[in-house]
Amino acid sequence: MDFVFELIVSVLIVLGGFFSLVGSVGLIKLPDLLTRLHAPTKATTLGVGGALAASMLFFAVFEDSLTIHEVLITAFLFLTAPISAHFIAKAHLHEHAELRDQLPPTGRPQGWSTFDGLPVTEEEGEGDDHKAAHH
């Protein structure tokens, strides 16, 4: 039975290392930032998830100490990876104003909310107009 758990832990470690490497190779190979963003946020998160699952199983089976730390780290990383990716993409869009011209029209007087802020409703009146333009 120990052999089976040892095999599972080893496979998880190898998968974790492999996916970390895949994420970083993607970071090197892909052509521009918005495609580069794709590789680390998915593959590397999966890679560190594999290492954490291996650690959890290893300490539960071989050291008899089931801890919640790995679950905490996994949950934290899986929650924060999309948020940081979103922030990086948004900052990239703001740094490169020429990307704004390639966007399709929204079909409304309001532009894309990443650049123009929230749409101004009738009730809020004129006061918010310059605020939206400033944003």
Next chain:
Amino acid sequence: MIEYALTFGFCAVSLALLLNLWRLLRGPSLMDRVLAVDTMVINAIALIILFGIQQRTTIFFEGALLFAMFGFISTVAYCRFILRGDVIE
């Protein structure tokens, strides 16, 4: 068997860290460098976890958790600085 898997894991994650470092040094735009540092932090967490398995100690988990938190906070702070010109308004 776990020892061989750990050796492979250490090699793969270290190589991944080196590739991230290359992107950090070469990265054409500012956001490329931020993304490279963000990925380096996640890979460093994987390295700490693998080292904890090798040493058979759970003492490194707090360090890994702190790394995760500070990596996320620094990425978000830098992006907000680029977006708004200020970290806390």
